[in-house]
Amino acid sequence: MKVPQCENELAVTELLQSGRWPEACDSALRSHVESCAVCSEVVLVAQFLREEHVHLLADVKLPDAGLVWWKAQLRARREAAELATRPIALAERFALACSLAALLVFVVWRWTDVHTWLGRLAQFGHSDAHWFLSLLLNSLNQPFSIFFVASTSLLVLFMACLVYAIWAEK
Amino acid sequence: MNKTGGSRPEPDERCAAMRELTFTELAQAEDALQNDAAFEMDEASFRAFYNRTARALWAHLAKLTGDSVAADDLMQECYYRFLRTPHAVMNDEQAKQYLFRIAANLLRDRWRRSRGKVTVPLDDAKEVSTAEQTAASVQARSDLNGALRQLKPRELQLLWLAYVEGSSHKEISDVVGLRTVSVRPMLFRARQKLLRILRKAGITGGR
Numbered sequence: 001m002k003v004p005q006c007e008n009e010l011a012v013t014e015l016l017q018s019g020r021w022p023e024a025c026d027s028a029l030r031s032h033v034e035s036c037a038v039c040s041e042v043v044l045v046a047q048f049l050r051e052e053h054v055h056l057l058a059d060v061k062l063p064d065a066g067l068v069w070w071k072a073q074l075r076a077r078r079e080a081a082e083l084a085t086r087p088i089a090l091a092e093r094f095a096l097a098c099s100l101a102a103l104l105v106f107v108v109w110r111w112t113d114v115h116t117w118l119g120r121l122a123q124f125g126h127s128d129a130h131w132f133l134s135l136l137l138n139s140l141n142q143p144f145s146i147f148f149v150a151s152t153s154l155l156v157l158f159m160a161c162l163v164y165a166i167w168a169e170k
Numbered sequence: 171m172n173k174t175g176g177s178r179p180e181p182d183e184r185c186a187a188m189r190e191l192t193f194t195e196l197a198q199a200e201d202a203l204q205n206d207a208a209f210e211m212d213e214a215s216f217r218a219f220y221n222r223t224a225r226a227l228w229a230h231l232a233k234l235t236g237d238s239v240a241a242d243d244l245m246q247e248c249y250y251r252f253l254r255t256p257h258a259v260m261n262d263e264q265a266k267q268y269l270f271r272i273a274a275n276l277l278r279d280r281w282r283r284s285r286g287k288v289t290v291p292l293d294d295a296k297e298v299s300t301a302e303q304t305a306a307s308v309q310a311r312s313d314l315n316g317a318l319r320q321l322k323p324r325e326l327q328l329l330w331l332a333y334v335e336g337s338s339h340k341e342i343s344d345v346v347g348l349r350t351v352s353v354r355p356m357l358f359r360a361r362q363k364l365l366r367i368l369r370k371a372g373i374t375g376g377r
Contacts, residue, residue, distance in 0.1 A: 003358045017336040045361050046333035048368060053334045056229045063242070065220040069213055072250045076209065 006038040016046040209253040220249065223266050226335060227273060234277055234327055244280070248272045270335070271345045274327065281323050317367045325360035332357055 012033060015021040021043065022030055033039040107114055140149070211219070227248060232241035251272050252265075260268060318326075324346070331337040331345060339353040348356070 003355050049333045053229050062224050065217040068249050072253050
C-alpha cells in the first residue's frame with residue numbers, strides 16, 4: 001500500500017507537540033498546510049486528540065507518588081513472603097494428599113470390616129443412644145474426670161479460635 | 171495532579187488503603203516504609219519519574235479503556251512492574267518508553283480478556299460534569315464518543331502515541347510490538363478512519 005507522505009509532516013507534528021501551532025508557526029508552513037492534504041489531515045487529527053487529552057485530564061485527581069510507591073512496596077513484600085512460604089504450603093498439601101491416600105488404601109484394604117461397622121452405625125437406635133449417654137454420665141463420677149472434660153473443652157475452644165483466626169486472616 | 175510534599179501519602183488516602191489490609195499486611199507495610207530495599211530505584215527518583223510521566227500515562231490508559239477506575243488500577247500495575255524490572259541503564263526517555271510498553275502489554279491482555287465485548291469504550295460519565303455544558307453540546311459529545319467506538323483499540327493506541335505523545339514510528343513499534351515498517355501504513359489507515367468519523371460528526375478543523 002502506498003502511503004501518501006509529505007516532507008513537512010514531521011515539522012507540523014513537532015509544532016503541534018510543542019503547542020506552537022498555529023500562532024508561533026512560520027507563515028510559509030501555515031500556507032503549505034492549508035494546501036496539503038496530508039498535513040491538514042495531521043493537524044485535524046492531532047488537534048482533536050490533544051483536545052481529548054486535555055479534556056481527560058481536566059478534573060482528574062491522580063494518586064500521590066508516595067501512595068503508589070507504598071502500595072508497590074507492600075505488594076513486593078507480600079509476593080516475597082508468598083514465595084518464601086510456598087514450600088511449606090506445598091508440603092502441607094502433599095501431607096494432606098498422603099493422608100487421604102492412606103485413608104483410601106485402608107478403606108479399600110479393610111472394606112469388609114468398614115462395611116460392617118457402617119452397617120452397625122446405621123442401626124444406632126434409641127437404646128444405643130441411651131446406653132451411650134448413661135456411659136458418659138457414669139464416667140463423670142470417675143476420679144479426675146473433670147480434668148478430662150476441662151481439657152477437652154479447652155481443646156475444642158482452641159480449635160474454634162484457630163479456625164476463626166484463619167478465617168479472619170483470609 | 172495531586173501534589174504533596176514529604177515521603178508519606180496523604181493520611182486519608184493511606185487510611186482508605188489500610189482498611190483493605192490484614193494485620194499481617196499492615197505490619198509488612200510499616201516494615202516496608204522503614205526499609206525500601208525492595209526496588210532498585212529509590213523513592214526520590216521514583217517520585218520525580220512519577221511526576222513526569224503519571225499524567226500522560228493515566229490519560230493514555232483512560233482513553234484506551236474508557237474507564238477511569240481501570241486506568242487507576244492499570245497505572246498502579248504499570249509502575250509496579252516498572253519498579254520490579256532492572257532499569258539502571260535507562261535514561262529518562264527510555265524509561266518512559268519502557269513504561270508505555272508495559273502499559274501496552276497490559277492493555278493488550280485486557281482487550282484479549284474482553285474480546286468481542288468492547289471496541290473502544292469511552293467514559294460517557296464525564297460528559298455531564300459541568301453546569302455550563304448545554305444539552306446540545308453534551309449530546310454532540312456523546313454522539314462523537316459513540317462514533318469513536320468504531321475505532322479499534324489498536325488504531326486509537328497508534329494515533330494517541332503518534333499525535334498526543336509525539337512518539338516516532340520506531341518508538342511506537344517498540345511500545346506496541348509491531349515492525350517499524352508496519353507503523354506508517356497502519357497509522358495512515360487509522361488516521362483516515364478517524365477523519366471519516368470526524369467529518370461525519372461535522373468536525374472539520376479549527377476547534
